[in-house]
Amino acid sequence: MTKTLSLYELNSIVTSVIDIDMSGDYWVVAELSELREVRGHCYMELVEKDELSNTPIAKASAKCWASRWSMLRPMFERITGQRLHAGMKVMLSVHAQFHAAYGFSWIVSDINPEYTMGDLARRRQEIVAQLKAEGVFDLQRELTLPMFAQRIAVVSSDGAAGYGDFCRQLADNSAHYIYNVELFAATMQGEAVERSVIAALNRIYSRHDSFDVVVIIRGGGATSDLSGFDTLALAENVANFPLPVITGIGHDRDESVLDMVAHTRVKTPTAAAQLLIDNLARTESMIDAARQSIVDCMQRRMQHERVRVESLSTRIPVMFSLVKTKEEARVDMLSRRIEAATQRRIATALMQIDSLQAKLQSAVNRQLVDARHRLQLIEQRVEAVNPERLLQRGYSITTYNGRAVRNATELPEGAVVETRVEKGKFTSVVTKNK
Structure with a gap:
């Protein structure tokens, strides 16, 4: 065995x-x-x-x-x-x-x-190379941050400390700028980062006309949770986004692929808020400079015009006398022309009225003759179909229930019909042949 x-x-x-x-x-x-x-x-x-x-x-x-x-x-x-x-x-x-x-x-x-660091670096380089091959790596940097970037779409985890810091930094700005911030909650650590952030960006894209800029921020997490920001799909989505994207995902050690393709990369959420405050401050400074430039330009122009008006004012009496004499002669000439033209126009109009009056009388007479002739024809036709004339010729008219009888087969047996002749009328009872 x-x-x-x-x-x-x-x-x-x-x-x-x-x-x-x-x-x-x-x-x-x-x-x-x-x-x-x-x-x-x-x-x-x-x-x-x-x-x-x-x-x-x-x-x-x-x-x-x-x-x-x-x-x-x-x-x-x-x-x-x-x-x-x-x-x-x-x-x-x-x-x-x-x-x-x-x-x-x-x-x-x-x-x-060390091996993993090398592999991550290789993978990051491969993603960057593919983005450059697709021609999208620098698309974000070709966008311009709006001068009045105050409508902010924020991608961050709900209730995160970084989001709170960002909002406080914007709200407490010394210039009292007003920002409208809307949170699009997303997972900012772990394996779900890519899918969650892309979903948030898609929600923003459906309303992108309502925002000036997108801010992706992360605060309070470990640097070990940053791998989700080094993916091709997320980088492509951000690179092709129609609004400027600012990243502040809170790390200095390495620059993620997301940072590379973003319009602007800052270190922290508060730095992202400060960037927006500084942008609006620059805009205000530009407006102030433009306003001062306009004031200076207007003052110079007013001074120039004041000198010119003073110079003209000394020449006005002489010029006015010359212009007055010239214009009076011109007005006299024009008034004579107008009077002559008016007389000619009136004479022409009177001739046209006389001609039209003669034509109108002739046309009215023709219309009356034609109308009388048509009435005679209609009268003859009406007289020809007068039922009384038919009765005088020996014809009769039989009615049933007030309607003329045209087909005897349509009358029911026992129906009472009325027959009119030239002189009088009589009734009959319908019987069917057996």
Whole structure:
């Protein structure tokens, strides 16, 4: 009989083989397809994809126990400024572990943050290169920040400290400028950043005529939550947006792709508010300068005109006398011309009236003759169809219920009909032939 093993015995053999033949640590490069923390432990799903088709060609599970994870995660976030998340490429030091009860997994003992920093930089460069190839990288900077940018659409998380700082900075400006701020709430950290911010921008776009500028701000979050602002879809959306976009997502360490494509990038939400205040202050200064320039120009022009008027005033009496004599002669000549023209026009009009009167009388007479002739013809026709004449000729008219009978078959049996003849009338009862 063939010897059999229990599953536990078989797994124990595999455990022994792995402990002997794969006892060392291995540095492996993979992409995180999933990452979750449970009771301080970190559970990862690793994947490697084909570079051409992006199809997964290898998958594996990995674990980092709490004692190790509590040291690795802060170190990684401090160096990279990023939080480990799905879609990130990482270099991990792992060793194989096969447990008879729980199966195989890779145990993470170390993470190389320099590799991830290099990968993030490469990915950022690839996104920038694609944006430039599409011709949209500099579109925002081609827009002009409106001089009176007071209608502000803000993309930020609802109730965030940064949004409150932004609103207070605008409201407390020393020049007492008035701003209309409307919040379009979005998730500003984690994996949902891209989708949420794009959704907020789409809502603004549907009403973009109601706003002068868009401000994307984030305050109070960790720099490790900034990966959501380094995506191609979000960058394309901002680059193609029809309004100037100002970013103030609160970090200095690295410039995100979103910062690169925005119209203006500032460090913090309060700096974004101050930028808008300064913009309106510049506009006010320009208006003041233009107003002063207009006043100066008008004063110079008035002085010039005052001198000119004084010069003209000394020449007016002589000029007036000459002009008066000339215009009086001209008025006399024109009055004579008008009088002669009026006489000619009246004579012509009287001749036209006489001619029209003669033509009108002739036309009226012709119309009367024609009308009399038409009346005679109509009278003859009416007389020809007079029922009395028909009765005088021996015809009769039979009626039923007040209407002339034209078809005897339409009369019901027993119907009483009335017949009129030349002299009188009589009634009849209709009978049908049996």
